[in-house]
Amino acid sequence: MADMLGIRFIAAGAPIENIDPNLRQGDLTLVARIGNAYLYENPRALPRARLATAIAVADARRLIETGQWPADPREAVVLDRRPPEWPSAAPPPGGTASARIAAYRHDEVVVSVDTAGPAMLVLHDLFHPGWRASVDGAPAAVYRANVLFRAVFVPAGRHEVRFTFHPIASAVERAFAPARSGR
Secondary structure (H helix, E strand, C coil): CCCCCCCCEEEECCCHHHHCCCCCCCCCEEEEEECCEEEEECCCCCCCEEEECEEEECCHHHHHHHCCCCCCCCCEEEECCCCCCCCCCCCCCCCCEEEEEEEEECCEEEEEEEECCCEEEEECCCCCCCEEEEECCEEECCEEECCCEEEEEECCEEEEEEEEECHHHHHHHHHCCCCCCCC
16 A cells, blocks of 8 residues: 555654564665664655556455455556446557656646556545546546546547546535435
8 A cells, every 4th residue: 555655755663574564575675774763765656646557447345355456556557447438458568658747736636648558547646526537628537546546547649637626516416416226
């Protein structure tokens, strides 16, 4: 989880292996020790925004219960449902891909994307139903990614993805949504 949260540095009051015995040699790098303070670097910390060219569909409750992650988070994104935009055949591997945060505010995040093939832009910020997205100005679905975060499908090419936060509108939509049968 620390990798997906992008936690790059960890400060501890004891050697990290005394705190988390599940860590293996080399998982974290000791950067400095001053008295009883230890500073470690996490070389696997993922960037805030990244592109995933593979998806895995899994139930979030089951993931939390079992702790069994279905895919490497550096390569794939775990979603609760398959996006209808996602190609039926696996996208071709390789090619260049970049995601760069161009603007970041509490209610808006703009990401510049350049990808050789279709991908999911994963933004390691918390998912909330009030977040809306657009790709080059056209509305886009926001998916729950890796249980906690958000993702948007992007086709091949250069794009601007804009996330905007609308908490009141989403609360009103949920309150007045037609009742679902069977509940």
